[in-house]
Structures are given as C-alpha cells and as structure tokens.
Amino acid sequence: MKILIVQYQGFLNSQGGTEKMATFFANTFSQKGHDVAIVTQDPVEGKSVFPLDPEVRLINLYKGKDDCIVLRKIYNYKGKNPLSWIRYKIQKKIDKAHNKRLMAAQGVRTMDELQIHNLKVRSKNWPSFFAAEKPDIIISMAISTLLEITYQGPLAYPIINTVHGRPDYDYSDILWYRSPQDMDLLKKSYSYLTGIQVLFESYEAYLPDTFTGICKVIPNPIPQYEDGQLAKLDQDKDRYQLIHVGSLINAGKQQELAMECFAALKDKYPNWDLIFIGEGPDELYLKERSAALGLENRVFFKGYTAKPEEELRKADVFIFPSKYEGFGLALGEAMSIGLPSIGLASCSGVNELIQHQKTGFLAHDKNEFVNYLDQLMADKDLRIQMGREAHQYVQAFDKTMVAHKWEEYIHEIHKMHNLQN
Known part of the structure; x- marks a missing residue:
C-alpha cells in the first residue's frame, strides 16, 4: 500500500x-513493505530529528512565501524579577504592534478571520498533491492537520487521524480558549475521517458525534529495556535524584508544582536533588x-538530551505533575527503565x-x-518494588x-473503503 503520513507543519x-510517533509509523510501515512518505508543509528547511528508514520519502510542500500571516508568539512573563518584567513588557508591546501591522x-x-485566511492559503496545495500520489491510506498526525x-472539501482517499x-x-x-468558529471547523473535520486511533479505551467516550468511522484503541510504543539496563535503585548513593523529563511549559507540565513539593521536603532529605x-x-x-524557593544547588536544568534513558538510569524517582497528557511518552520510558513514578x-x-500504590502514586492534591x-x-525498598x-x-x-495492531488497522480501513467505493 502507499501510505502518506501527514503533519502539516512542525515536523522538520x-x-x-x-x-517521534510519525517517524515510528513511517519506519514500521516501510519495513513491512509499504510505500511510505512523511509529508509536511513546513516553512523551514530541515530534516527529521529521529532516524528514518532509507526507503521513507520526506516531502515538504512548502515552496517559499505563501501569503500566510505568521504572528509572533506573545510571551507573558510570570516571574517577579523587575528587570525581566520590564524587558518582557517592552518585547510584548513590540510583538503586539508587529502582529497588528501584519x-x-x-x-x-480578527483571529477568526486570520484562521480562515491561513486555511485558504495553506489548504490549496493538498488536493493536487493527493491526486498525483493516489495514496491508499492517509494518516493525519493531528486534528489541525486533518482540518488543513x-x-x-472531502478527499477521495481513506483518512485515519491519530489522537495524541x-x-x-x-x-x-x-x-484553553477556542472560538466557536474554531471548534465548529474542527468538529466538522471529523466527518471526513474513515478511522481514528485513540490511546486508551476510556478515550473513546470523548469523540465528537460528527465522527462516524472506525475507532481503534492502539497505545503508543514504549521502549523496552533489559534487566541490566535498568535504574540502579538498590545502590547506596551520596546523592539521590528526582527526575522530570518534558518541555518546560509550566501551564501544562507544572514543573513549578514539582519544585514546591520538593521544597517542602528538601531539609528532611539534604542528599536529594531535582533534575529537569x-x-x-x-x-x-x-x-x-x-531560587525563590531556596533550591539553589538542589535543582538542576540540564536542557535537551537525545538520550534521556542515560539520565533516567541515574535517577531514583520520576516526578511528573502534569495537568494533562495524552499518553506520557516520557513517563512510559521512565517506567520501562524501572523508576517508580508520582503524578x-x-x-x-x-x-x-x-x-496507584503498585507502580507509583497518584495524588489528588498538593498535600x-x-x-x-x-x-x-x-523508603529504598518501596522504590525498588514499585x-x-x-x-x-x-x-x-x-x-x-x-x-x-497498526498493520491490522490499515488493512481494515483499506478494505472498508474499497467496499464503500
């Protein structure tokens, strides 16, 4: 089968x-003998960060300036440093004026008019591309991709949307805020789907009534580690580590909560550190x-690493106070490497x-x-057991x-589409 995996932007x-999941799909299907391409419309030059099978095509439909209006992101500074507050306040005014001019x-x-303007511009490239490729299956990597x-209008090819x-x-x-127009457009896009993949059975209850295709529960893959590759929780150490892996976006990942909880225990456990x-x-x-919580030399920000498993092996507890997640790939990898977790x-x-109380703990509030x-x-023995x-x-x-599961699913979708057409 010819399979197109589409992520409208942000892949490169x-x-x-x-x-990571787009790359997994591409490599998996390619290794099973399918003709696979990852297709994007990224307004940048670049490549896949994650290794791609040599047979996988990477196609970027972006051909230069396309009349889209790309606004600068407005950053709201939340700290209390007066100099930083002034600097970000000035930058915010500059960015707002720039956006208004654009x-x-x-x-x-209005923002609703901006959405329609950009959709009209960016959606033009897709129909002719799909007509030339004639795919057997299109896999959309997000609902925003599906919308674009x-x-x-509806496509002549079966589409599966992946839900993260x-x-x-x-x-x-x-x-977060979405306008009524945005929500109506997104719900309508579900009506064009042949199938949708969700991560857990409980998620099926949250699909919109505009979706009438085949829903399949398929989890994300979690890297597997042998016993000799696990965290050494039985070792006595000079210093022990709480570790968190994730984007530093406090509204969703809530790293501030992790620091506040650690601060409440820092004096009781002077030989523990918190690693981000x-x-x-x-x-x-x-x-x-x-710094305000008095955690100097106890909290460390190590930035991005291509091999998070090496950092996880050094740790003793995975701390993950997210407000919301889809699956929690970082959590899954920490569990696979043998860390107890708290969320x-x-x-x-x-x-x-x-x-709860078996592989880690689920807390209902900060206390x-x-x-x-x-x-x-x-309790080291508790950490080892969990x-x-x-x-x-x-x-x-x-x-x-x-x-x-994915191989079975694409054949099911392909067969159903052929019967209906």
Whole structure:
C-alpha cells in the first residue's frame, strides 16, 4: 500500500512526541513493505530529528512565501524579577504592534478571520498533491492537520487521524480558549475521517458525534529495556535524584508544582536533588522560582538530551505533575527503565499508566503529592518494588505489538473503503 503520513507543519527539526510517533509509523510501515512518505508543509528547511528508514520519502510542500500571516508568539512573563518584567513588557508591546501591522496589511481584523485566511492559503496545495500520489491510506498526525488537508472539501482517499491526547482536548475549549468558529471547523473535520486511533479505551467516550468511522484503541510504543539496563535503585548513593523529563511549559507540565513539593521536603532529605531534562519558554521563570524557593544547588536544568534513558538510569524517582497528557511518552520510558513514578490522579494519560500504590502514586492534591513523595524518598525498598512493577507493567506496550495492531488497522480501513467505493 502507499501510505502518506501527514503533519502539516512542525515536523522538520523537531524532537517532540508527535514527530517521534510519525517517524515510528513511517519506519514500521516501510519495513513491512509499504510505500511510505512523511509529508509536511513546513516553512523551514530541515530534516527529521529521529532516524528514518532509507526507503521513507520526506516531502515538504512548502515552496517559499505563501501569503500566510505568521504572528509572533506573545510571551507573558510570570516571574517577579523587575528587570525581566520590564524587558518582557517592552518585547510584548513590540510583538503586539508587529502582529497588528501584519494583519492590517492583509485586511484581516480578527483571529477568526486570520484562521480562515491561513486555511485558504495553506489548504490549496493538498488536493493536487493527493491526486498525483493516489495514496491508499492517509494518516493525519493531528486534528489541525486533518482540518488543513480537508478544508477544500472531502478527499477521495481513506483518512485515519491519530489522537495524541484525550480526544476532546482537540476540538473543545476545555484546556484553553477556542472560538466557536474554531471548534465548529474542527468538529466538522471529523466527518471526513474513515478511522481514528485513540490511546486508551476510556478515550473513546470523548469523540465528537460528527465522527462516524472506525475507532481503534492502539497505545503508543514504549521502549523496552533489559534487566541490566535498568535504574540502579538498590545502590547506596551520596546523592539521590528526582527526575522530570518534558518541555518546560509550566501551564501544562507544572514543573513549578514539582519544585514546591520538593521544597517542602528538601531539609528532611539534604542528599536529594531535582533534575529537569528538557527545554521550553518557561525556563527562566522556573529558574527564578527555584531560587525563590531556596533550591539553589538542589535543582538542576540540564536542557535537551537525545538520550534521556542515560539520565533516567541515574535517577531514583520520576516526578511528573502534569495537568494533562495524552499518553506520557516520557513517563512510559521512565517506567520501562524501572523508576517508580508520582503524578496527579486527575491527569489524563498519567492516571492510565501509573497504577496507584503498585507502580507509583497518584495524588489528588498538593498535600497528597508531598506525602507520597515523602514515602518514596524515605523508603529504598518501596522504590525498588514499585520500579520493578513499573518495568513489568509497560512490557505490554512493546513496539512489536503496537506495529501489529497498526498493520491490522490499515488493512481494515483499506478494505472498508474499497467496499464503500
């Protein structure tokens, strides 16, 4: 089969979870003998950060300036440093004025008008491309991708959309503001789908009523490690580590909560440190908060690493206080490497992977989070037991099993499409 994996932008030069999964799909299908391409419309030059099978084509439809209006991101500084506050305040005014000029130049007055303008521009390239390729299956890597490729109208090819979070996060305003126009457009795009993949059975309940295709539960693959590759939780150490892996975006990942909980226990456990692996726009703010909490020389920001498993092996507890997740790839890898974990009971994805009091703890509030963290930091035997359980639990998410489910699914979708047409 000819399979097109589409991520409308953000694939090139990016090391995020969506890009990792797009690469996994491409390599898996290519190795099974399919003709596979990853297709994007990225307004940059670059390559895949994750290794691609030699037979996989990487196609960028972007051909230079396309009349899209690309606004500068507005950053709201949340720290208390007066000099930083002034600097970010000035930059915010400059960026807002710049954005206003860009919109005025194209006669665009509102964000809804901006959305339609950009969709009209960016959606033009897709119909002729698909007609030339004649794919057997299109796999959309996000609902925003689906919206763009179907904006000119329904396609003659079966489309599967992959969902990386709880489905209602993609089309509602439950997490952040979306205009009624945006939500209506997104919900309508589901009607063009032949199939949709969700990560957990519980997520099926959150699909919109505009979707009438075949839903399949297929989890993300989690890297598997042999016993000799696991974290050495039984070793006595001069210093022990709590570790967090994720983008430094405090609104979603809530690294500030991790620091506050650690600060409540720092004097009781003077030989423990908190390690952050990752980059993001809130790095400065989090560093300032770390200093304000008296955590100098106890909290370390190590930035991005291509081999997070090496950092995870040095750690003793994985701390993951996200507000929301889809699956939690970093959490899954930490569990596979044998770390006990602590997260929030209200967090989607996290509350599916962590088995409370078996592979880690799920806290209902900050006080519980501190209490459970205290238990893990105090008891090496508990860490070893939970880490062992975590390692065994995620063996069910082996990539071979996931690849087999996906192979079955694309054949099911292809067969159904042919019967209907």
